[in-house]
Amino acid sequence: MKFAIIAHDQKKDALVKFIEDHIDEFSKHELFATGTTGLRVIERTGLNVTRFKSGPLGGDQEIGALVANKAIDAIFFFRDPLTAQPHEPDVSALLRLSDVYDVPLATNEGSALAIITYFESL
Numbered sequence: 001m002k003f004a005i006i007a008h009d010q011k012k013d014a015l016v017k018f019i020e021d022h023i024d025e026f027s028k029h030e031l032f033a034t035g036t037t038g039l040r041v042i043e044r045t046g047l048n049v050t051r052f053k054s055g056p057l058g059g060d061q062e063i064g065a066l067v068a069n070k071a072i073d074a075i076f077f078f079r080d081p082l083t084a085q086p087h088e089p090d091v092s093a094l095l096r097l098s099d100v101y102d103v104p105l106a107t108n109e110g111s112a113l114a115i116i117t118y119f120e121s122l
Ligand SMILES: O=C(CO)COP(=O)(O)O
Pocket: 006, 007, 008, 009, 033, 034, 035, 036, 037, 038, 053, 054, 055, 056, 059, 060, 091
């Protein structure tokens, strides 16, 4: 499976810890990330991650293009609901595409746990 992993700055630590906590499952899948998130995950876990541009520079849109091409099976996007993002339109566009293509999307740790538990059960 192909997973997209993305986190806003205030949520990067939580996403990295979440991946560490589920490293056996994440290591089975192909991972794609926005730039800084991907770098943090690689540094902390050693997992192989394909990195795109940083979110504010178009990374969300690059991942959206993968979704539109049916090349992503699940998205783990730890969003920060308390900080305004300069690229909010890009974020909304990615969330919209996940609905267009019916791709499971976790925007917080609780929903991420539900989705990863599903994959672990397969
Ligand atoms: O801004 C982001 C998602 O909208 C994440 O981008 P980075 O992973 O480059 O910080």
